[in-house]
Amino acid sequence: MSKDEFAISIDNVRDAHQRIAPHVLRTPSLFSERLSSELGCELFFKAESLQHIGAFKARGAINAVLQLNDADAARGVVTHSSGNHAAALARAAKIRGIKAHIVMPRNSSPTKIASVQSFGIEPIYSEPDSASREAKALEVQSQTGATMVHPYDNANVMAGQGTVALEIIDQVRDAGVVLVPVGGGGLLSGMLVAIKSLRPNIKVIAVEPALADDAARSLQSGERQMPTRYDTIADGLRTSLGELTFPIIRHFLDDILLVGEDDIRAATRELSERVHLVAEPSGAVAFAGLRSNRDRFQGQRVVAVISGGNIDFNGCRLGQP
Incomplete structure (x- = not known):
């Protein structure tokens, strides 16, 4: 597949x-003097945990909803999501004045359910596996005529997520x-298109939980692979790569790192205690990749995307770093 055939362009x-721009925050890229000294690199954190609804998902959802024509908008939108895209789409629908x-x-996570409910929407629940989520969403779409706004395998969503890279x-x-953390690949693919179009010398490295290694297996085999388990603490990264995201990732990505559950927990705690950024485990995965591979990044200027901050402190057992 050539670059001209990808779902999105720069x-x-x-x-x-x-x-x-009127509906999202320009989040900071925060330099950590302390961790830079300890890890031997110049380390910046792109703090999407400070974004509206506490995650980068606000970008893609509003971009997709704003591009609906009036007839489609009147029928509302539907999606399936473990949480952050759910809240992002609920917020975007409220801004547009349509049903979601x-x-x-x-x-x-109860925290993510509560976030959706805060926009006046009661979620429709499904079993946790991807097939059940998708089947229930398609059922709702058939009943309502709503437009499906996929959490990552949607060109307008991908383009919206890519705006993170423009700010970096x-x-x-x-x-x-x-x-960059990777689950379904919406954020990663959007950022890859932006970075490799404008600053191709910048290396983009994905980071994925070892217990949700379908992206790494997909890149190794050359074909999309499905998750084999759904129990990583990084709940937002339990999904498989999309049909639209995978070709972009396969073409542009420089490398992918796998991180263990203890590394993710330690990174989540360290971001809170030493950087004063609240990150959910999925949001801390990129930093976990740096911490556990610090020798690889010596002397370099590194940006770790902290993709979300919606942590459930009651249900998330971080343990000791």
């Missing part, structure tokens, strides 16, 4: 950046490496 990301139908796994390029001059 022009789509640039257009999204202008479209969504949100399917969530039964084991979703502007905020962190001469960045050498950007570490």
